Amino acid sequence: MRYRFIQDYAGRFSVQMLCEVMELKTRSYYAWRSEKRAVRRHEKQERDLALVDQIQKVHQQSYDRSYGSPRIHLELREQGIACGRHRVARLMQSHQIVAKKRRRFRVTTQSDHALPIAPNVLDRQFTVASPNQCWVGDITYLWTREGWLYLAVVLDLFSRRVVGWSMQATMETRLVCDALEMAIQRCCPQAGLVYHSDRGGQYAGLVYQDKLNCHGMVASMSRKGNCWDNAVAESFFSTLKTEMLPAQVSRMQVFRTRQVFRTREEAKACVFEYIEVWYNRKRRHSTLGYISPAQFEQRHFEQQQQLARAA
Template sequence: MLGNLDAGGKEERFKLIEKAAALGKIADLCQLFGVSKSGYYAYLKRKGDDRDAEAKQQIRKAYKRYEGKYGYRQLQLFLWQDDGIWMNHKKILRLMQELGLQARIRRKRRLNGTYQAGERVAENLLKRDFTAAKPNQKWVTDVTQYRVGERWLYLSAIKDLFNNEIVAYQLSERNDNALVLQTFAKAFAKQKDVTGLVVHSDQGFQYTSHAYHDMLPKVGAQISMSRRGNCLDNASMESFFSHLKTEGLYPYDIRKMAEAQRRIEKYIRFYNRRRPQRKLGKLTPVDYRRQFAA
């Protein structure tokens, strides 16, 4: 038997030892096949290095494709979505460390928001349950701001908790009631029936206004509000704004209002259609909604 193996060389013997490794001690198998134990382990290392070379190239491409913004967990989802490659997240972390690839540090958004005294408040119907069994069951909404030079740009957005999709948004240089009302006008124009919908917000002045409280009951929606000064009650919306800024705005040197608007609009399209989420079964918000409707 060993004579036949001589033609294939030591590499063939190493392969046989690898296959038989579960049947006996490596040292005994190496002695049986006439090779050294150090030579066998060197063979395993070469084999592992070759296999990792392809994986490293795949990781490097995905990292570059998304401008180095993401860590190993999100890259795992992008590799699956874009390339059909499912790689263990621990392996991705190890290979990223070997390659010296790091995600851009994510800025933590302070969760101690301030509120203006409002006219009307509502009970917290959501109670931090950020899940929904179907579309248009629970929406969360808020307004955030982004500074461009000496000016401020305000974004009002609505997220459907069923699939975390941004169903409507509005940009303005004025933070007023009209900004929020226009956002909801867009959202309701897309939906046929929102009867029973719970809409959750903080107690900002736009959401405690008479106009807001008159608008939602007319379409059969219920108003829910965070407790005063408790941003964790609307953590899902806070999370989206954090992703938007750290992935879509902070990495760039934005000097003009038009560019900021373009970046925000581009990111929202990306978030809805191209950014897979683990909680959605590795699907994007739009794909998850389409799967539900199929």
């Protein structure tokens, strides 16, 4: 109690005078204070180590250890673990817990054709107020030991959810048509939906454009060679490849990694799990306030119900 009294009043009076009043030696007080600081440091280290264990668990549970400090911090907070974002980032750095780095955009569009090109109706307006107002589509490819596997997706700009996807060994019109058909069957959009894509031959072709017209969709296309006009789809592919594939992605290097897809079927199973189990339902999306697309849509649906009841 006497040591505590001296500590409480040390800012107002000299330590030497307080020690004389409390009949204590000055060196005894400083020894007590040093011991207290050592105990606090030890307790802080124990708390940090316990938090590191929790950080590692969340990091390992994220898809192929892809989460960085912002998403891990929010995941811990939802679990009732009190911690600051900067503290999480500091501990991750000191214990070398690292998220995968994102990949750069690569231009894959084959736009050297004489097919009609739709105007850029979207014009990089990537924020919309409700579901099924604007979809974006694109194509990417994955290497397997059987050859390339092409993946086409359709994303809803409202929630960034993948509403349609298709995979096949060749990059034909059927690839993008199947992805669009899945999205239509799932969402049943009303006429007037804007569908944005690049100006590749699969999207500009008569078969695909007829399908859009049949469902009352408004076609929109990026400018030539400008991947930023379709940045949301490009960003999704970058995320998918970052989290699914190893850091080395060249055709020669990929054979040396354990994560090579042996067959196209194996790659298809992996993509299906990533999209339907992880990305749409669990992965925290920075644009959505670090909640998943499914949670974002559910929140919107509940808000609409509340407004309807209030009306």
